[in-house]
Amino acid sequence: MRKLFLITFFVFVSAYAQEITFSGEAKPAGIIIAKGENITSATLNKQKLLIDKDGTFIFGFDSEAKGKFILRVKQKKQKEKVFTYVIEEKEYEKQSLSIPKKFVNPPKRFLKQINREAAKMKNARAKMAGVKTAYYNEGFVLPVDSVRITAEFGGQRILNGKKKKDHNGIDFGGNEGDSVYAITDGIVRIAGEKFYYNGNFVLLDHGQGLSSVYLHMSKLHVKNNQIVKKGELLGEIGSTGRSTGPHLHLGIQWFKKRIDPANVLNINLEQSSD
Numbered sequence: 068m069r070k071l072f073l074i075t076f077f078v079f080v081s082a083y084a085q086e087i088t089f090s091g092e093a094k095p096a097g098i099i100i101a102k103g104e105n106i107t108s109a110t111l112n113k114q115k116l117l118i119d120k121d122g123t124f125i126f127g128f129d130s131e132a133k134g135k136f137i138l139r140v141k142q143k144k145q146k147e148k149v150f151t152y153v154i155e156e157k158e159y160e161k162q163s164l165s166i167p168k169k170f171v172n173p174p175k176r177f178l179k180q181i182n183r184e185a186a187k188m189k190n191a192r193a194k195m196a197g198v199k200t201a202y203y204n205e206g207f208v209l210p211v212d213s214v215r216i217t218a219e220f221g222g223q224r225i226l227n228g229k230k231k232k233d234h235n236g237i238d239f240g241g242n243e244g245d246s247v248y249a250i251t252d253g254i255v256r257i258a259g260e261k262f263y264y265n266g267n268f269v270l271l272d273h274g275q276g277l278s279s280v281y282l283h284m285s286k287l288h289v290k291n292n293q294i295v296k297k298g299e300l301l302g303e304i305g306s307t308g309r310s311t312g313p314h315l316h317l318g319i320q321w322f323k324k325r326i327d328p329a330n331v332l333n334i335n336l337e338q339s340s341d
């Protein structure tokens with residue numbers, strides 16, 4: 068009888084513990100993946116977060132994030148849980164590059180094309196905004212077989228002596244024809260060909276605002292709206308679009324926030340903590 072009582076008590080406790088686990092780090096260009104039971108809502112500062120049926124959700128910080136961020140999570144029959152993150156500003160290194168003039172200030176005759184392509188990106192991103200499924204749930208893999216990083220995330224770019232936008236991804240060096248893989252499960256929102264800046268590229272939707280782009284490829288092996296699995300072949304390394312030689316530019320965003328791929332590829336979803 069006593070034993071039965073103990074077992075009952077244990078079940079009772081674990082069913083109501085309702086803990087939330089976190090992977091990743093709160094820092095500039097960082098991302099955090101959280102999971103908990105019976106979550107009814109979660110907000111980061113004032114932004115409402117999307118939550119999967121299984122209680123997984125994600126939130127990120129842009130490269131210039133600093134100060135206080137407050138996460139509020141509501142679970143059924145529980146007091147609201149509040150988590151506070153304080154982020155220190157990060158300084159990025161400068162990087163000087165020489166590239167063909169036409170890519171710093173594109174010639175007028177390409178402006179229509181550039182605007183059309185920007186509109187396509189915007190439409191694709193708008194479609195992604197409401198996806199509640201956490202396709203990234205199985206974790207992340209590297210997009211290339213041999214890792215040689217030729218440009219890190221966030222470096223202030225000085226193109227032909229002029230200050231330009233920060234580098235918003237990671238460049239992996241490689242040879243033309245090397246395989247490029249999906250970093251995690253997702254939907255192909257754009258398998259784009261001959262875009263002015265991106266060249267041949269793929270935009271993947273991983274759900275809940277998380278997306279990845281793979282730029283400058285020589286060949287594509289996927290089509291629009293195709294569902295891909297983590298590690299699936301997307302295409303081959305190339306030097307199409309605004310590129311100075313064969314490499315893969317991998318960019319990751321959480322909605323409009325630019326995330327450092329290094330912070331995502333480091334996340335081991337099994338190794339979570341409170």
Ligand SMILES: [Zn+2]
Pocket residue numbers: 218234236237238315316317
């Ligand atoms: Zn790049």
